[in-house]
Structures are given as structure tokens and as C-alpha cells.
Amino acid sequence: MVHEIVIVGGGFGGARIAKILSKWSGGSRHHINITLIDKSRYHTFYPNLYEVATAHIPEIFGHLPLDFFNLKSSAVYPLEDIFLDDLNVSVLEGEVVGVDFKKNKVRLKNSPALSYDILVLAAGSETNYFNIAGMGQNALPLKVFFDALEVRNAIDEAFFRVPKNHIVKIAIGGGGFTGCELAGELIGYMKKLARVHGRPEYYGECMIIEAAENLLGGASPSLQKKAKARLEKLGVKFKFKSPIHGVEGQEVILENGSKIPYDVLVWTAGVKANDLTKSFFGVKLEKNSCVAADKTLRVLPYENVFGVGDITYCVDEATGKVLPMTASVAIREAKYVAENIKRIILKKPLINYKPHQAGFIIPLGGKYALLESHGIRLSGFLPWIVKQMITLHYWATLVGWIKAFRLWKSGLETYLEND
Numbered sequence: 001m002v003h004e005i006v007i008v009g010g011g012f013g014g015a016r017i018a019k020i021l022s023k024w025s026g027g028s029r030h031h032i033n034i035t036l037i038d039k040s041r042y043h044t045f046y047p048n049l050y051e052v053a054t055a056h057i058p059e060i061f062g063h064l065p066l067d068f069f070n071l072k073s074s075a076v077y078p079l080e081d082i083f084l085d086d087l088n089v090s091v092l093e094g095e096v097v098g099v100d101f102k103k104n105k106v107r108l109k110n111s112p113a114l115s116y117d118i119l120v121l122a123a124g125s126e127t128n129y130f131n132i133a134g135m136g137q138n139a140l141p142l143k144v145f146f147d148a149l150e151v152r153n154a155i156d157e158a159f160f161r162v163p164k165n166h167i168v169k170i171a172i173g174g175g176g177f178t179g180c181e182l183a184g185e186l187i188g189y190m191k192k193l194a195r196v197h198g199r200p201e202y203y204g205e206c207m208i209i210e211a212a213e214n215l216l217g218g219a220s221p222s223l224q225k226k227a228k229a230r231l232e233k234l235g236v237k238f239k240f241k242s243p244i245h246g247v248e249g250q251e252v253i254l255e256n257g258s259k260i261p262y263d264v265l266v267w268t269a270g271v272k273a274n275d276l277t278k279s280f281f282g283v284k285l286e287k288n289s290c291v292a293a294d295k296t297l298r299v300l301p302y303e304n305v306f307g308v309g310d311i312t313y314c315v316d317e318a319t320g321k322v323l324p325m326t327a328s329v330a331i332r333e334a335k336y337v338a339e340n341i342k343r344i345i346l347k348k349p350l351i352n353y354k355p356h357q358a359g360f361i362i363p364l365g366g367k368y369a370l371l372e373s374h375g376i377r378l379s380g381f382l383p384w385i386v387k388q389m390i391t392l393h394y395w396a397t398l399v400g401w402i403k404a405f406r407l408w409k410s411g412l413e414t415y416l417e418n419d
């Protein structure tokens with residue numbers, strides 16, 4: 001019997017499920033066809049986007065295109081290439097605009113609808129501006145590869161635009177993981193730019209504007225303190241307890257009425273489930289429009305539909321906390337969903353998803369990172385190396401060690417330009 005499995009989204013969750021299932025034979029009685037649909041041709045490695053947004057590329061004639069190629073391949077990789085040798089996986093570039101859960105059909109923007117026996121919703125998240133007036137219009141998000149390029153170019157452009165005797169002001173809305181990673185690396189990038197544009201190094205300013213009283217909400221107080229100390233040492237400025245009311249022209253307006261001028265504003269403070277979820281008829285939506293899933297990660301009330309990653313609302317029963325939107329959660333969920341898909345096909349009972357706290361590694365400028373995992377706390381070069389090894393291993397599980405090593409090495413060469 002042939003089972004048609006459709007996966008919407010080729011990110012951390014969707015690509016992992018397709019990869020696991022591509023290796024599954026299913027025995028002589030079962031054959032699976034997997035269609036992986038993504039609106040982009042590329043799989044994005046988001047943890048490297050802060051590096052793309054701050055990559056200094058020396059402008060030597062003939063040098064630029066190669067470095068841009070390296071920059072791109074370090075963060076995005078063609079989905080088709082990831083599944084080149086997997087005969088039962090077809091990659092379809094297309095935008096899903098809705099699902100008819102009763103007729104088991106996925107509707108696409110510019111192609112005919114696609115039928116499925118089992119569907120996986122893995123379309124990820126998008127930037128949440130929390131309806132802050134002027135934020136969507138004025139701030140740059142950091143969510144997809146092209147956002148990262150835009151941030152990079154906007155900062156470069158600001159060093160051209162702002163008069164030489166003025167300080168170039170970069171404001172980052174949100175002191176979470178993405179905001180802190182970006183700020184740490186930005187300092188090196190701005191110093192390079194200052195030199196290239198003939199300004200003193202200290203004529204660039206990077207400020208994190210944070211609503212809470214600490215950085216890295218959700219992390220331990222010790223990690224929060226260390227991150228602040230590290231960023232302070234690099235020269236990053238902070239505004240804590242400063243919820244943003246709006247953005248007007250070149251000024252961020254805080255709720256207390258004070259104004260912060262900026263030349264480039266980057267918004268890293270919020271994500272919500274992909275807007276696609278709002279079109280799902282009969283599916284219960286939870287906080288941030290995430291789809292509600294049962295313990296087996298099936299999207300209620302449909303028994304042949306699973307949710308994985310950022311799009312899914314999942315509570316860790318042990319802690320009572322909602323699982324964060326992270327790659328490690330998406331990958332772990334993907335392993336359970338792949339297993340449950342096999343079990344549906346084999347008519348076996350499904351297994352319940354068991355969350356696991358993987359911990360954090362946060363790079364903060366140059367070859368320095370903070371690590372916190374299972375009671376272990378490290379800072380400095382070693383955690384940075386651990387992050388590099390995790391990145392290399394991640395790519396290897398998708399494209400094999402040889403290609404992974406090449407991608408990782410070329411990315412590293414480009415990123416280290418800042419240090």
C-alpha cells in the first residue's frame with residue numbers, strides 16, 4: 001500500500017521528519033511517498049543569521065561574489081540538494097495557503113491542491129510586532145536570510161549616510177537570545193565599518209531596548225548576569241524596563257514618553273506562529289496563534305495531522321511551562337512525529353512526546369559564548385567551540401559529513417572576518 005505523506009515547511013522540524021522517513025523501508029507491504037512543500041527553495045539555519053547580519057566582506061574587486069556565496073551557503077542550503085539521494089522524497093517549491101482537513105487536501109497558491117493520507121504542519125513562525133505603532137514600518141526584522149542581509153546592508157549604509165562627526169546609532173528592540181547575539185557581534189562589525197568609512201571606532205553605538213529588567217528572559221539569573229557583563233564589556237548599551245510604545249520617524253518612543261533616536265532599528269523581540277494557522281478550520285489555536293496538539297503531537301481534532309516546531313503549542317507537563325520556539329524543540333518533536341507516522345502506517349499505538357530541556361549556548365561576540373546545560377555553566381572559547389561542533393553535526397545529519405564540513409568551514413572563514 002502507498003501512503004502519501006505531505007509535510008508543509010522544510011525547516012528544522014519538517015526537513016528532519018522527511019530525512020528520518022526517507023530512510024524507513026516500511027516493509028514490503030508499505031511504501032511511503034513524501035512531498036515536502038516549502039515556499040522557499042532553501043533550508044535556513046537560523047542560528048547563523050546574526051553572523052550574516054554582521055558579516056564584514058572586504059570589498060576587493062573580484063573577491064565579493066565568492067564571499068557572498070560563502071555567506072549564503074553558511075546559513076541557507078537548497079532543499080533539493082538535501083534530498084538529492086532520497087528517492088521517496090519530492091521537494092515542491094510552493095506556498096501553502098490553506099488545508100481542507102475534511103477532504104485531506106493542501107491548497108497551494110499557484111498549483112493544484114495536493115492530497116495526503118498523513119499531513120505534517122511545520123510552517124514555523126513569523127515576526128510579531130505586537131501591534132506596536134510604527135514598528136512594522138520602521139524596524140528591520142531578523143527572521144529569514146534576506147532580513148539578515150538587509151540588516152547588514154542598512155548598517156553599512158548608515159555609515160555612509162550619517163555625517164562623519166555624528167555617532168551612528170543602532171537600536172535593537174528586545175534583549176532575548178537573538179538580540180544579544182546580534183549586539184555582541186555587531187560591535188565588531190561596527191568597528192570595521194568605522195575604520196572603512198574613516199570614523200573613530202567609538203562613533204558607533206549599539207543599544208538594546210528591553211521591556212523586562214534583565215536580558216535573556218527564561219534563562220537563569222547567573223546566565224543573564226554574565227551575558228550583561230560580557231555585552232557591557234564589548235560596549236553595548238542597555239535600556240531596561242523600557243517597553244516600547246511606538247516608533248515615529250527616527251525615534252523609538254517608550255511607554256514612559258522618553259524618546260530614543262536611532263539610525264537603524266532591528267526588532268528581535270517577538271515571534272508568533274505562522275499566520276497560516278488562522279486559516280485552519282476547526283483547529284484550536286492557543287497563545288501566539290499556535291495550533292493545539294495532543295500528547296502524540298496530533299493536531300486536534302484530526303487524527304492524520306501532526307504539528308511540529310514553532311507552529312505547535314506544547315506544554316511540558318513536568319514543569320507546566322510552554323515549550324519555547326527553538327530549533328532543539330522542533331528537532332526533538334520531529335523525531336517523535338516521524339515515529340508516530342510509522343506507527344499509524346503499521347497500525348501500532350502512538351507514543352507520547354517527552355520534552356527535554358537541552359539548555360542554552362549563546363555566542364556573544366567573537367569566539368566567546370555562554371553555555372548552560374544540565375547544571376553545567378561555561379563561558380568563553382570552549383562553549384563557542386561546542387556551538388561550532390553542534391552546527392557541523394547538524395549539517396552532517398542532513399547533507400553528510402563532507403558537504404557539511406565544506407559549508408561549515410566556508411561560513412566560519414567569512415564570519416571570522418569580524419573578530
Ligand SMILES: Cc1cc2nc3c(=O)[nH]c(=O)nc-3n(C[C@H](O)[C@H](O)[C@H](O)COP(=O)(O)OP(=O)(O)OC[C@H]3O[C@@H](n4cnc5c(N)ncnc54)[C@H](O)[C@@H]3O)c2cc1C
Nearest residue numbers: 009011012013038039046047096124309310325326327328
Ligand atoms: C535569528 C534566529 C536565531 C535563532 N537561533 C536559534 C538558536 O541558536 N538555537 C535554537 O534552538 N533556535 C534558534 N532559533 C529558533 C529556531 O530557528 C526555530 O525555533 C526553528 O527554526 C523552528 O523550526 P520549524 O521547523 O518550526 O520552523 P522553520 O525552521 O522556520 O521552518 C519553517 C519552514 O516553513 C516554510 N513555510 C512557511 N510558511 C509556508 C507556507 N505558507 N507554505 C510553504 N512553506 C512555508 C518556511 O519557508 C520554512 O522553511 C532562532 C531563530 C531565529 C529567527
